[in-house]
Amino acid sequence: MSLSDLTSLQQTLNEAIDVYKAELAAQSIPEPSLNSSKPHLTDDIAYLPTPAMYEAQRTAVASLGLIKLLIRSPQDTLFATNCATLEVASIRLAAEIGLADVLGESEEGLSIREIENKTGVAGMKIERVLRLLITQGWFRETQPGYFANNRISNLVRKNQPGYYLSTYMNELVGKISASLPEMLTHPDPEWRMGDSSLQTAFQLSHNTDVSFFGAGGWLTKNHDAATSFALAMGAVGPTSDPGVVADFPWAEIAKGKDGIVDVGGGQGTLCCSLAEKYPEIQSFIVQDLPETRLAAEGFIESKGLSGKVKFEAQDFFKPQQRRGKYVFVMQRVLHDWSTEKGAIMLRHIKDVLNEDSSLLVIDTVIQDGVFSATSGSSLLESISAQDTSLYKPVSPPRLIPSDFGEASKMQHQTNVCLTALCNSFERTYPQLKEMVELSGMKIRKVNATRGWASITEVVAA
Numbered sequence: 121m122s123l124s125d126l127t128s129l130q131q132t133l134n135e136a137i138d139v140y141k142a143e144l145a146a147q148s149i150p151e152p153s154l155n156s157s158k159p160h161l162t163d164d165i166a167y168l169p170t171p172a173m174y175e176a177q178r179t180a181v182a183s184l185g186l187i188k189l190l191i192r193s194p195q196d197t198l199f200a201t202n203c204a205t206l207e208v209a210s211i212r213l214a215a216e217i218g219l220a221d222v223l224g225e226s227e228e229g230l231s232i233r234e235i236e237n238k239t240g241v242a243g244m245k246i247e248r249v250l251r252l253l254i255t256q257g258w259f260r261e262t263q264p265g266y267f268a269n270n271r272i273s274n275l276v277r278k279n280q281p282g283y284y285l286s287t288y289m290n291e292l293v294g295k296i297s298a299s300l301p302e303m304l305t306h307p308d309p310e311w312r313m314g315d316s317s318l319q320t321a322f323q324l325s326h327n328t329d330v331s332f333f334g335a336g337g338w339l340t341k342n343h344d345a346a347t348s349f350a351l352a353m354g355a356v357g358p359t360s361d362p363g364v365v366a367d368f369p370w371a372e373i374a375k376g377k378d379g380i381v382d383v384g385g386g387q388g389t390l391c392c393s394l395a396e397k398y399p400e401i402q403s404f405i406v407q408d409l410p411e412t413r414l415a416a417e418g419f420i421e422s423k424g425l426s427g428k429v430k431f432e433a434q435d436f437f438k439p440q441q442r443r444g445k446y447v448f449v450m451q452r453v454l455h456d457w458s459t460e461k462g463a464i465m466l467r468h469i470k471d472v473l474n475e476d477s478s479l480l481v482i483d484t485v486i487q488d489g490v491f492s493a494t495s496g497s498s499l500l501e502s503i504s505a506q507d508t509s510l511y512k513p514v515s516p517p518r519l520i521p522s523d524f525g526e527a528s529k530m531q532h533q534t535n536v537c538l539t540a541l542c543n544s545f546e547r548t549y550p551q552l553k554e555m556v557e558l559s560g561m562k563i564r565k566v567n568a569t570r571g572w573a574s575i576t577e578v579v580a581a
């Protein structure tokens with residue numbers, strides 16, 4: 121007789137927590153706590169969990185998410201979800217008034233009176249906001265009316281990239297999501313069904329007729345917004361870098377080549393991470409729009425890599441200037457554009473590819489939410505069968521969806537955000553294949569990484 125849903129998920133959760141704890145112990149890392157103002161060792165943005173620990177984390181989050189939904193009354197879930205914008209706005213308020221900086225390292229916490237004096241926000245009101253945030257893991261109440269930081273609230277201090285995510289990005293996403301239903305049910309069928317970056321929730325919410333990205337768009341006209349957006353991306357983009365850098369044979373693919381060319385490479389974060397990890401790779405070229413040069417050169421210099429990583433202006437809608445034995449990379453670039461525009465960008469690379477060059481597309485590959493109610497390997501069995509030399513994802517245990525449910529929320533949030541912002545999207549495998557084939561090439565292999573990015577090898581058809 122098969123186990124009930126609750127018992128099966130409970131078993132999966134217990135296995136996942138046991139694996140997670142064992143992996144921490146093997147690295148001599150103490151277990152995390154929410155009852156301290158200090159960050160945990162694993163909170164560093166560059167921390168890469170072992171493959172077993174990574175699988176345990178996403179399996180635990182997926183099973184916990186489902187257990188919560190099973191046990192909680194659906195009426196409570198309905199209310200909580202529809203009022204979730206209050207938490208989101210409260211996080212923005214906390215970041216804007218520098219609450220995490222005010223609370224600092226204090227383990228005992230500050231009284232509401234002290235918080236009022238230091239932030240200028242009415243104590244009785246900020247207390248209500250804090251108690252809502254605490255239910256979602258932000259901050260902690262150390263004794264009635266006294267509040268302190270924890271490992272999550274620490275991330276929105278003013279010197280942290282999370283500050284820009286919780287201020288500029290929080291407000292942008294809040295505005296465009298409020299207009300998303302209006303975009304998708306617009307009386308004009310072109311708005312409802314089309315893929316123009318000029319007919320999105322962004323234009324509706326910001327009362328503008330320019331696109332968010334692209335030449336002449338919102339970010340190019342608005343320097344402050346462009347800076348805040350880039351800083352906010354600093355809390356998102358690099359989260360996938362450790363997995364991308366570690367879970368692909370970069371040194372092997374770059375061997376005998378002239379270098380790695382990161383097309384639309386932004387500030388050059390990926391090239392710098394690769395240069396640090398693989399000193400045997402001699403040359404990196406970060407290509408982006410000319411306006412990015414200063415930020416990119418500054419970042420590369422701050423890493424001490426100016427001798428090895430160079431910036432070069434290149435519009436990816438124009439013919440590619442590099443010909444030769446290069447590994448071309450496009451990371452988090454194609455997801456900003458429609459399938460037709462993406463195919464145009466890919467075709468410019470195809471025109472310079474030869475038998476000595478390669479092309480890698482790095483983006484999320486969206487998985488479906490289908491699960492098996494009857495079968496699935498246990499997490500322990502899957503982990504013990506893993507080849508430890510190269511990361512390969514485990515298949516989901518019984519009742520856990522293919523995308524690992526709650527653990528893939530960020531990918532699905534980005535997907536809907538891209539739709540609302542610029543009518544683009546993260547692609548499923550068939551959608552990625554369609555774009556690659558439209559450019560006259562084909563997919564050779566999709567490599568998973570520890571994180572939300574997949575590395576897709578694309579070759580001439």
Ligand SMILES: C[S@@+](CC[C@H](N)C(=O)[O-])C[C@H]1O[C@@H](n2cnc3c(N)ncnc32)[C@H](O)[C@@H]1O
Binds near residue numbers: 383387390407409453
């Ligand atoms: C989402 S960011 C990704 C940056 C980087 N690849 C990463 O993974 O962090 C998209 C990048 O595309 C660049 N971009 C936009 N339009 C471009 C164009 N026409 N030619 C070259 N780069 C462009 C932007 O400046 C930005 O750096």
